[in-house]
Amino acid sequence: MSQPSLVTEGLTIRFGGHVAVNNVSCTFNPGELTVIVGPNGAGKTTYFNLISGQLPASEGRVFLKGNDDISGLAPSARARRGIGRAFQLTNLFPALSVLENIRLAVQARSGHGWRFFSAVTKFKTLTDEAQHYLEATKLADKAHMTAASLPHGDQRKLEVALLMAMEPDIYMFDEPTAGMSLDHTPDVLDLIGKLKEDKTKTILLVEHKMSVVRALADRIIVLHNGELLADGAPDEVMQSQIVRDVYLGSSGEDAA
Amino acid sequence: MTHSSPRGALFIKSVVLLIGALLLFAPFLFQETRSLEVAARICIFVVLVASYDLLIGYTGIVSFAHTMFFGFGAYGAAIALKQMGPGWDAVLVGVLAGLAVSIVVAIAIGLLSLRVKAIFFAMITLAAASVVLVLASQLSDLTGGEDGITYKAPQVFKTANKLMVDDAGKVARVFGVKLNGKLAAYYFVFTSCLVLFILCLRMVASPLGTVLKAIRENEARAEAIGYRVVAYRTFVFCIAAVAASLAGSIYAIWLKYTGPDTALSFTIMIDILLMVVIGGMGTMYGAVIGAVLLVLAQYYLRDLMGAASDALHGIPLLPELFEPDRWLLWLGIIFILLVYFFPKGIAGTIWDKGARS
Numbered sequence: 207m208s209q210p211s212l213v214t215e216g217l218t219i220r221f222g223g224h225v226a227v228n229n230v231s232c233t234f235n236p237g238e239l240t241v242i243v244g245p246n247g248a249g250k251t252t253y254f255n256l257i258s259g260q261l262p263a264s265e266g267r268v269f270l271k272g273n274d275d276i277s278g279l280a281p282s283a284r285a286r287r288g289i290g291r292a293f294q295l296t297n298l299f300p301a302l303s304v305l306e307n308i309r310l311a312v313q314a315r316s317g318h319g320w321r322f323f324s325a326v327t328k329f330k331t332l333t334d335e336a337q338h339y340l341e342a343t344k345l346a347d348k349a350h351m352t353a354a355s356l357p358h359g360d361q362r363k364l365e366v367a368l369l370m371a372m373e374p375d376i377y378m379f380d381e382p383t384a385g386m387s388l389d390h391t392p393d394v395l396d397l398i399g400k401l402k403e404d405k406t407k408t409i410l411l412v413e414h415k416m417s418v419v420r421a422l423a424d425r426i427i428v429l430h431n432g433e434l435l436a437d438g439a440p441d442e443v444m445q446s447q448i449v450r451d452v453y454l455g456s457s458g459e460d461a462a
Numbered sequence: 463m464t465h466s467s468p469r470g471a472l473f474i475k476s477v478v479l480l481i482g483a484l485l486l487f488a489p490f491l492f493q494e495t496r497s498l499e500v501a502a503r504i505c506i507f508v509v510l511v512a513s514y515d516l517l518i519g520y521t522g523i524v525s526f527a528h529t530m531f532f533g534f535g536a537y538g539a540a541i542a543l544k545q546m547g548p549g550w551d552a553v554l555v556g557v558l559a560g561l562a563v564s565i566v567v568a569i570a571i572g573l574l575s576l577r578v579k580a581i582f583f584a585m586i587t588l589a590a591a592s593v594v595l596v597l598a599s600q601l602s603d604l605t606g607g608e609d610g611i612t613y614k615a616p617q618v619f620k621t622a623n624k625l626m627v628d629d630a631g632k633v634a635r636v637f638g639v640k641l642n643g644k645l646a647a648y649y650f651v652f653t654s655c656l657v658l659f660i661l662c663l664r665m666v667a668s669p670l671g672t673v674l675k676a677i678r679e680n681e682a683r684a685e686a687i688g689y690r691v692v693a694y695r696t697f698v699f700c701i702a703a704v705a706a707s708l709a710g711s712i713y714a715i716w717l718k719y720t721g722p723d724t725a726l727s728f729t730i731m732i733d734i735l736l737m738v739v740i741g742g743m744g745t746m747y748g749a750v751i752g753a754v755l756l757v758l759a760q761y762y763l764r765d766l767m768g769a770a771s772d773a774l775h776g777i778p779l780l781p782e783l784f785e786p787d788r789w790l791l792w793l794g795i796i797f798i799l800l801v802y803f804f805p806k807g808i809a810g811t812i813w814d815k816g817a818r819s
Binding site for chain 1: 667670671675680682683684685686687688689690694697
């Protein structure tokens, strides 16, 4: 087996007396899509924030590609090292056009962000690459609309496009289908499914919809009260008694 | 709702180009001393407002220290010209000293406080600006205190200097305009300000400009896709400080006087804020429109009202209403109306209107 792409080692964060993520050690591999499940307040998003750097860990470390310690780095530095993070609530550059949104992500990776004399339109490769991702996500015909004016479903697609344009090694999606009607979810899920075809990428996905989990997951980890409760193949995890007790809760039935 | 906006943009750009042409030919078009003062002041304020727009309009940084940097540049040039005598060496030393102080202070404020929330940052800049204002009036040996400093500009810019002489040995005239040092000084102001404004324009259209807009729109997301937000904000804060400082030096050379009222007072800061709001934040061209309108109003509204008051003589109430001393009241009313009818500033609103039609 190749070396892991992402390792969290004893990752912990405390807010006052409350331990939101408690000693989570986990290893993620290239070509693997891991779904993170858990009830509300289990610490899924907080765990994401610790990996991508939005929150500083109280204890523990994060490693990329086996031994590259990124624990103390700012989110921007982690992004440049290959962590692409999408957010639970739509989190775009609202007044900028769809094309500009994507071009910003391409430009961040290209290192042209400090060029201040030539017009951005002179950097044709940036626009061409951005165009490529717009076509891949079927947003090309909306390239000149502002992100804010897109329908909700397209905004979620733009989130995915933004991540793709960063060309990260590790994709982190936090409920990419949240707030979408069922007939629109397949678009975003198809996009994520396509990302799986590239076996060098690692995908982490927080998701509630069981249909999504079943369709995409190679592996499921369960967080509960900030602790790692279960980790394994989807069938195995879904059937374990402990998961049924905490995750499916008192209702006792499949959320899908 | 598209971004490409042919008609509105074309209109604004034509207006700005027209203003540029009027400023270019100002000494020939408006042949009085006062109008040349007005034209020079407009040029200076275009740079001040454009560089301030980089902060407030493009990056979303609220700073009250813009006049402080303006003052560093002005006092740098003024003190050097006073101490070293009128020469280009003094100008160079003064400009560089002003720039050095501006950059050091901008980096210090930037790194120490751009991490904090916007409101705290604004308060810190306000505090810094107040300290500098007090310092300028206290260190009177160096700055001349409240009285300021008068000094001579380099030889070329002296009004008595003849750039060209006619056969009789008198100063030559073109279209009735004396080719003297005053004219040279005006074109020095105009050219330097034009270069600085074009640099600001280029910057907002560059890759860096797109990053600044991204930070304004969504700071956390800009950081998450790989932009070091603190570094970019500090950098643009320094760039704006450099532009303001240069504008200050240019103004000091033009006025041959520098004091708290012309270079450091909060009135100037308020003028900049009014101009950027009237012109339109985040438009860059708005800087030109805002500066022109406000400077013209400050210089000519009184005259205009005096004329109106006289014309309405004999009609009850109206002459009193247009009494020249009430010009600030009318300026306030005009400002409120402008903000009401042009919520995104004149340039911003017309730009968008063109996009929709």
